[in-house]
Amino acid sequence: MILRPDYIEAVKPFMDAPLVKILTGVRRCGKSTIFEMIRQELLERGIPEDHIIMKKYTEMDIPDTITAKQMYDELVSRVEDDKRYYFLLDEIQEIKGWEKAVNSLLEGMNADIYVTGSNSKLMSSEISTYLTGRYISIPVFTLSFREYLEFKKESTQSYDKLLEEYIKFGGFPIIALGEYEQQSAYQIVDGIYHTVVSRDIVKRHRINKQDLFDRVVKYVIENMGKTFSASSISNFLKSENRKVSIESIYNYLRWLEQAFIIFPCERYDMQGKSILKTQEKYYLADVSFRYALFGYNRKMLDGVMENIVYLELCRRGYDVYVGKNNTKEIDFIAIHKDEKIYVQVCVQIPENSNREVGNLMEIRDHYPKYVVTLNEMDVGIENGIRIVHLRDFLLAKQW
Numbered sequence: 001m002i003l004r005p006d007y008i009e010a011v012k013p014f015m016d017a018p019l020v021k022i023l024t025g026v027r028r029c030g031k032s033t034i035f036e037m038i039r040q041e042l043l044e045r046g047i048p049e050d051h052i053i054m055k056k057y058t059e060m061d062i063p064d065t066i067t068a069k070q071m072y073d074e075l076v077s078r079v080e081d082d083k084r085y086y087f088l089l090d091e092i093q094e095i096k097g098w099e100k101a102v103n104s105l106l107e108g109m110n111a112d113i114y115v116t117g118s119n120s121k122l123m124s125s126e127i128s129t130y131l132t133g134r135y136i137s138i139p140v141f142t143l144s145f146r147e148y149l150e151f152k153k154e155s156t157q158s159y160d161k162l163l164e165e166y167i168k169f170g171g172f173p174i175i176a177l178g179e180y181e182q183q184s185a186y187q188i189v190d191g192i193y194h195t196v197v198s199r200d201i202v203k204r205h206r207i208n209k210q211d212l213f214d215r216v217v218k219y220v221i222e223n224m225g226k227t228f229s230a231s232s233i234s235n236f237l238k239s240e241n242r243k244v245s246i247e248s249i250y251n252y253l254r255w256l257e258q259a260f261i262i263f264p265c266e267r268y269d270m271q272g273k274s275i276l277k278t279q280e281k282y283y284l285a286d287v288s289f290r291y292a293l294f295g296y297n298r299k300m301l302d303g304v305m306e307n308i309v310y311l312e313l314c315r316r317g318y319d320v321y322v323g324k325n326n327t328k329e330i331d332f333i334a335i336h337k338d339e340k341i342y343v344q345v346c347v348q349i350p351e352n353s354n355r356e357v358g359n360l361m362e363i364r365d366h367y368p369k370y371v372v373t374l375n376e377m378d379v380g381i382e383n384g385i386r387i388v389h390l391r392d393f394l395l396a397k398q399w
Contacts, residue, residue, distance in 0.1 A: 002151050002177070006315075007034045008041055010138050015041075016084075016112055020102055020131055023116045025140035026260035026285040027200070028192050030173045031116040032056065034140060035088050038114055042086055053078050056090040068097035072104055084110045093117040103131055116140075118200060119258050141315050142171035142286040145308075145394040151176040163391045167304060168296055170288025171311075182296065190292040193261075200259045205251075212237075212244050216252045220262060220282055221290050225303040225310075227267075227279040227322075253282075260285050265310065268321035268333050270363070281322055283310045301374070305390060306331060306345045309372055312394055313343070328359045340367040341399050348375035349387070360385050368399055 007023075011034075014021050023031050035054065042052055053075060056062075079085055087105060092098045092115050105111045143151065148166045151173065155162065168182065169175050172192065175185045197217065207213050219233055230249040237244055256262045263283050267276040284290060287304045294300075313320045313334045323330030323342065332343040342363060344356040349371065360369040361383055371387045373379070378387050393399075 002033075002173075003037060004030060004034060004143075004147055006147075007138070007140065008037050011038060011114075012041070014136050017136075018106065018134065020106060020135040021114045021138065022135050023114070023138050023140050024260070025118070026142070026192075027118045027196055028172055028174055029140050029142045029260075029285070031118075031140050032090055033173065035090055035114065035116060038088060047084075047086060050080075051083060052086045052088065054088040054090070057094045058091045062094070066095055068095055068101040071095050071098065072101035075101075075105065076109070079109065082110060084112060087111055087113045089114070090116050091118060093119045099131060103134075106131075106134065118196070118260065139314070141311055143173055143176055144171070144312060144315055145391070147171075148176055159391055159395075163394075167287070167301075167308070168291070170286040170291070172286060172288060175288070186288065186292045186295075189286070189288040193289055193292055196259050196261060201255045205255055209244075212242060212248075213252055215240075215242065216244065216249060217256065217261075218293060220253070220256065221284060221293055223282075224262075224284050224287075224290060225281055225306045227281055229279060261289065263310070263314070265332075266321055267324050270323055270325045270330075270333070275321070276324065283307045286311075301347050302345070305347065305372070305374065308390070309343060309345050309393070325359065325362060328362060330359055330363070340365075342367060342369045344371045346371065346373055348373055349378045357382050357385055357387075370399065 011021060023034060025031055039052055039054060043049065055075070057066075057071075075087060089098075089102070092102075095101075102113055102115065106113060145163065145166050148171060149159070149162060152162055152165075157165070169180075169185050170189065172189060174188060180188070197214070201207065202210055202213065215237065216233060219236060230246045230253070233249050234244060234246055253262070253264075257264060261284065263285065265281045265283055267279060267281075268274075269276055284307055287307050290300065290304070310320055310332065313332060316336070318334035318336045318339075318341075321333045321335075323333040330342055331345050334341050334343065342360055344360060346356050349356050356371045360371070363369065369385045370393065371378075371385060372390050372393045373387060374390055376389060379389055380387050388396075
């Protein structure tokens with residue numbers, strides 16, 4: 001087991017607090033491994049092994065018809081004294097009404113509870129009634145580049161070669177743990193993608209026109225990091241003689257978000273200090289989803305780099321927006337408490353364009369400003385703006 005200490009550090013402050021700890025993220029991003037790390041942490045703290053109850057609700061021996069009451073009764077039956085028990089409940093969204101069972105455990109027993117799920121509805125309406133103010137959400141992402149290097153620590157390749165590999169293969173732990181050919185890696189990711197789409201979305205939401213849904217998903221993935229709207233998707237499909245309502249498209253986008261396939265990035269008007277509700281961008285939970293569907297080629301590098309930087313900002317706890325400064329666009333404004341950074345992303349700075357540096361120079365404040373590039377020759381400082389290599393940006397302890 002390769003440790004991912006950032007997540008244990010995120011969980012530690014809430015251990016033994018009367019809160020349900022909910023870890024959410026796309027399937028196969030490593031939530032179950034983090035659970036094993038939590039278990040190891042509890043054992044090191046002296047918790048008896050028989051007081052740590054781990055249950056994975058996607059195992060074959062769990063019947064599809066299990067109810068929340070049956071789940072609750074089975075867990076309670078394993079409690080043999082009045083000492084504290086630690087419940088680690090994995091992929092719990094499979095059970096309808098799970099939140100009632102978890103709330104009963106929290107209220108009626110000496111229990112510390114940890115939950116994982118691959119659907120963000122774990123954090124919305126289904127728990128608002130029972131767990132309002134009594135849970136903490138910890139998002140789990142695929143591997144950062146720093147974590148990827150840890151997974152590859154036996155490799156003799158340079159950081160730059162491993163960065164190239166990270167860009168081409170993405171951050172799913174199952175890929176990083178193996179030595180796969182490019183096509184084999186994409187086949188594995190394609191399997192993850194189809195599990196989420198077919199089982200977690202199509203089946204859950206009873207989508208009848210799966211071919212239309214698949215086409216919308218492919219449009220969104222193909223256009224990662226580009227601005228578009230439900231209307232533009234509808235118009236595109238009309239050009240292919242397909243008809244789908246705006247309402248259906250909004251539903252599809254919401255369900256993709258809930259399954260953590262995509263993340264919306266809203267536009268922030270820097271003049272009016274307000275979030276704009278139109279023309280948001282979408283980024284993928286992992287860039288490998290795009291390769292699995294469309295293959296890899298260098299023409300997508302700009303969008304891929306943006307996606308990688310966006311995820312890194314999110315991993316570090318920033319709220320991330322696309323910046324609109326009059327007619328100019330800033331790739332990312334990232335805000336965390338009283339911190340703020342501005343980031344432009346490009347494979348290399350074009351000789352005949354001042355967009356990357358110029359757009360940042362027009363921002364009249366003293367927060368850090370970065371241009372992230374893949375070209376070593378561009379690196380330096382220009383008018384107070386730091387131009388950094390993607391490798392160094394991803395590995396920096398702080399910006």
